[in-house]
Amino acid sequence: MLKKVSRSILVFTFLFFLMVIPVMVFAQNSREIDQKRSIQVPQEGSKNTLSKRQIRKQKEKTYAAYFNKLVKEYEGRMEENAVKQQKLAKESMKPQYSDPSYFGHKKAPKKNKRGEKKVCKECGMLH
Secondary structure (H helix, E strand, O other): OHHHHHHHHHHHHHHHHHHHHHHHHOOOOHHHHHHHHHOOOOOOOOOOOOOHHHHHHHHHHHHHHHHHHHHHHHHHHHHHHHHHHHHHHHHHOOHHHHOHHHOOOOOOOOOOOHHHOOEOOOOOOEO
């Protein structure tokens, strides 16, 4: 009985690997796809008439334009962040955030006498 079970397990694993290995062999790698896309075969009819100097100048212009674009995006983000910081500073000046008696409350909690104090649901303190 035990030999039959071990044989069936052995046969099953052998068949499983027999089916999985061909699939793994033909699986594509994402790097191969990117390399295939990046390779551009030049057409026979089109010739590059620009000199090396002109090509270098064009590359410098495109790089400079790209760099300027990045700088503008950065400046825009910095301006947005400055506005957000000003709003947060203005918001933190409210007594809800600056006064310690408002701890956990939007409005100042009512102060009761010693015998009437209850545990607050918001902050868990006696008021």
